[in-house]
Every structure is written in C-alpha cells, then in structure tokens.
Amino acid sequence: MVFQVVFFTNSGTEANELAMMIARLYTGCHDIISLRNAYHGNAAGTMGATAQSNWKFNVVQSGVHHAVNPDPYRGIFGSDGEQYAKDIEDLIQFGTSGRVAAFISEAIQGVGGIVELAPGYMPAAYSSVKKAGGICIADEVQSGFARTGSHFWGFEAHGVVPDIVTMAKGIGNGIPLGAVVTTPEIAQVLTQRSYFNTFGGNPVCTAAGLAALRVIEKEKLQDNAHAVGSYLKGRLNTLKDKHEIIGDVRGRGLMLGVELVTDRQLKTPAKVEILHVMEQMKDNGVLIGKGGFYGNVFRVTPPLCFTKEDADFLVDVMDYAISNT
Secondary structure, eight states: OOOOEEEEESSHHHHHHHHHHHHHHHHSOOOEEEETTOOOOSSHHHHHHOOOGGGOOSSOOOSEEEEOOOOTTTSTTTTOHHHHHHHHHHHHHHHSSSOOSEEEEOSEETTTTSEEOOTTHHHHHHHHHHHTTOEEEEEOTTTTTTTTSSOSSGGGGGTOOOSEEEEOGGGTTTSSOEEEEEOHHHHGGGGGSOOOOSSTTOHHHHHHHHHHHHHHHHTTHHHHHHHHHHHHHHHHHHHHHHOTTEEEEEEETTEEEEEEEEETTTTEEOHHHHHHHHHHHHHTTOOOEEESTTSOEEEEOOOTTOOHHHHHHHHHHHHHHHHTO
16 A cells, blocks of 8 residues: 555544545445544534544434444453454445445544554454445544554554545644545545645644654654553553552553543443542642543543653552542
8 A cells, every 4th residue: 555645634623524525435435434432523524423422413414334342341342353343244234235435443542532442353344344345544633643652553553554544633743734645546536626725734734744753753752652651551550450440541652541430340430530530630730631431531642752750740640639539
C-alpha cells in the first residue's frame, strides 16, 4: 500500500467526514460499519459512525451499522478478537446488500474509555470487509503520532494496513489541523467534482504540523512514550492491587485508562466516586480527564514529553485521592 495523497482539514471530525465520503464514492456503496462505543466526530456522517448515545443528537443518521465492540474488559468474548469479528460477517449478511463502503475504527478507543481492541480482531474484521468490497479506515486522531509508544500509529500494533488513515490532535500539537491520507487510486474519486476546504492546509497550521513532527523525531518522543508509558502502567497496576475501586488498567504508551468500579465482580461503574477522586486530584495539583460510556474511566493521555518523575507524581496523587475519598 502506497500512501501518496494527503488532504488537510481543520479537525478530526472533518477528516473522518471526508474519509467516509471518499469510501462511499470509491466503492459506490453507502453502508459503513463502525464499532459500538466508538467516537469518530460530531458532524452529520461521523455522528452516525459514533456509537454512544451521550454524543448523538436526535437527527437523521443513515447507513451506518454498529458491530459488537471487541472490549477485552467488558465484552462478551473477553480477549478473543476473532469471535467478536464474526459479528462483522453477520452485519454484512443481514444488515446490508452484501456489499459495503467501509469499516472505520480506532485501534484504541479514546472517548470510549481507552479501550484497546481485542487481539486478532482487526485482521479478521478487515478481511470480512474487503471480501464485501469495502475499504478500511483507521481513525488515528487520538492514537496516532507516536502516542502508543510501541508504534507510530495505533493500527500497526494489530498487524493491519488500512486503505485510509485519518489524523488530527497530535499532528499539530494543539493547532487546528487534521488530515486524510490515502492512495492515488482511492483519492481519484475527489476529482469528479470541485472539492476544497477554505482553511485546511493553511500555511500557519501546516508549519506547526511540520514543527511537531520534527520535535517528535528530534526528542525521540515515541521512545519516551514507550518507556514512560510502560513505567506508568506498571505503577498504576500496583495501585490497582492496593485499591479495590480500580477495576482495570489498560492501554499502551501514553494512552492509558484506569477504570473505577464499585464492585470488581459485577464491574459496576463508579460514576460518582470518580468525580470525588478527580476533585481531590485537582486540589493536589493534577488535572485528569475521564471518559468511557459511563464516565468512570480516567483517561491518562499526557503530553509525550511526560517524564517518570511526572508519572510518579500522578500516581502518588491518585493514590492519596483514592485513599481519602
């Protein structure tokens, strides 16, 4: 696969909107498959691909089918990715004409609570979609640009090569910049009409994007994300052993999730308790975000320059906050 075409946008939502449109134009099909618990944006098409009621307005959202989420922690098949992937086949056979436009997924669901897709899932899902004439879109808006440490792109950890990659956030280090990357053959469909974006790819934002790439390379931030992220995950797992309220620690690199539960066996979401812990952490100098469908997962996604000293401070404050909640 040779990715030679880039179309710049202003955000991840715009990038995913464009990728979905390209897939529909290229294949001549309308149906797109995404995953339950996914978040791909909040515009017309991407809201359809998003699969959490928290983020969906009551407007027409057509042509998207949501497959069972391959969630190793809460999913029905545990870490058996190939079992989950069978639902893709069922959706194609019973929910579409037998032909689809695309499959879109994150390698690690960000807004969904730092859920890393079960091993073996993506190769099986990609295979089913391609047999049905579809193309595969990797949403790397959150997991891309070295954040996972082990790889520059999240999908690389799953041994797949997508047809389209979308990106934003890390591409510009806070500057409004996104992009759709694909092959010349697929991108050719955009030449059927005049398509443009007034501010996408403007000189200021693209200069920031180039600078961000240079810093990632020069300061070896992917290596840092791997080293510090592995250290931090280890410390968070030690914290899990100490506190019953921590049900799961997951993710890779500097894209980690800490799920709080009131009952480990039932995995009851600690919706209220996490708010108290967050408040305690804020009072002690740590600002941390939360996510997941139930709002009970700490999303630990610090800057890629995060150090082991920073990690120690974060864990110590979290330990103190949980102990005093």
